[in-house]
Amino acid sequence: MKQVLIGFGMLCFFFQLKAQTVTLVDKATSEPIRYATLSSEIPPAFELTNSKGQVNLSPFKGASKITISSFGHQTIKISYDELLTLGDIIQLENSNLNLSEVVISGNRWSRSSENLPTKIISISPDEIAFQNPQTAADLLGVSGKVYIQKSQQGGGSPMIRGFATNRLLYVVDGVRMNTAIFRGGNIQNVINLDPFAMEHAEVLFGPGSVIYGSDAVGGVMSFNTLTPKFSLDENASISGNAITRYSSANNESTGHLDLNVGWKKWAISTSISAWDYDHLRQGSNGPDDYLKPFYVKRINEEDMVIPLED
Template sequence: MVNIGAKGAKFSAITNSQGRADISSLTKYDSLIIQLFSYDAFVVSQQDLSSSDYTVYLKSAIFNQDEFVISATRWRQSKKEVPQQITAITKKDVQLQNPQTAADLLSVSGEVFIQKSQQGGGSPMIRGFASNRLLYTVDGVRMNTAIFRGGNIQNVISLDPLAMENVEVLFGPGAVIYGSDAIGGVMGFQTLVPELSSNDDEFITGTAMIRHSSANNELSGHADISVGWKKWAILTSFSHNRFSDLRMGANGPTDYLKSFYVQRVDSVDQVVENLDPRTQVSTGYSQMNIMQKIRYKPNKKWDVEYGFHFSETSDFDRYDRLIETTPDGLPRSAVWRYGPQKWMMNT
């Protein structure tokens, strides 16, 4: 139903099912305001309305909305057409938040809880589910999370957060279109896509950045470049991260202070005093990510893409195990390491 009113009027007219309305009570106003949801408001004078035989055509309001590769149906469609709850993290979000790891990237949404036992950790939790009850997809290829243990794991950090085009998180049991592994939800990672040229000229685009963080003395670098022609395009992405020992804030809980660490001297473990208990000794690690993509689009119906992904992390300790002590006050563990962890995929 169309609403017809006037500026300053205390009442308005509503059209019937045939689109007709009685506006005799509005004739004293110079112009009328005609409104309908999803259409632009139309202001018309009484004289123009009369000359047009009281017939008005409204213009549809156009809302430009980005399309998403929705994990729920695996088809490119508008987000509003999918009934499940979906959270999208765009490339602009990544550039703004500048996350250190892929686990930190997921936390950008504010709707995925990340469990961390150490700096090199990051286990997503959705609706209370984690590990082998969640599913990861990279460029549409599902990862075999069914082999994961029931406890929290940090495999998601193998992905490069700076090489993401967008990330979509699908919540709830509707995600089981992918199988029982996705009972908690699906995290779909879409990496950078090689861009084709719209004309006969070569199209080159890319980004680069260097980052330093004082909290963990991080030094990271990333670069990606895409070269495209009309039918062919290639993309190369490289990232390297070096994280030193994490230093906690001055107002943190004393339970996490590290007053000691274990050092190997002459084949014997020795307890050494930590002069700065806020420095979480042995939490530092390094990581390297490489991605290479080739795209071929001979016509409008065919679009073929090959991707090579490689990631490698150094070993890193589980911090919560290193601060545990025996009843005698001695460290319960000298080391508790994960890694090195390598991941390679061809798609």
């Protein structure tokens, strides 16, 4: 009987301890927030969340004000009783705190943009998701600093300060895409990259030949693909995204699927995308000089002028 009472008491203690453990997550991404701080003056207590975003609330029992803060998130001040009513998961919103930009790959190692003699712009994942570009060329055009020359719908050739193709270098995860043997005119080879599979992009303006070679005389465009995410516990973590899109401007149809599978020490990320583009539609109202009533099509090795039906 005594052993039964001891076991029952330990079980009650376990459930009470579990009820006092909460998990802090990012409201936008649902990712656990590590090393967030919880503090109170009465009773005096201070705790940090672990690698899974979990923290024990028992030291704060009866506190009238608990301050929850994390770098990059809005600070919350709440009582112990109110905190328990929120459940096991506490969501923190992102703050609008602006910090100095950190260059990830422009100089092949992380450095603050304030310490670099060259101009570098960075395109963040949030900006990529918000702009929802059709191609990787449009992804660079989002910055407003790179001119994109288009020969057809779904195409795009970046130009930086008058340089193009064999005077610009494309780098994907540190591996170059093109070399100086490319011709001097515009080539749409940047559209071989999938904008949905890009996690981060940077543009280095000016000569980068010292680091990247002679074909980087005009600038470097660096792309980072999706980073595989590991599991935070012993169980496998599976996540992914599926996107479909239609654009009436050029009758674009797009489909994308990416999948991430992570374990404790191993992780894999893969994606697949498909596009289909049609002619760009022009408005019927406006000066006649802006209208183009024909298009050119290659027939029997000859360029033929074809009237537009619409």
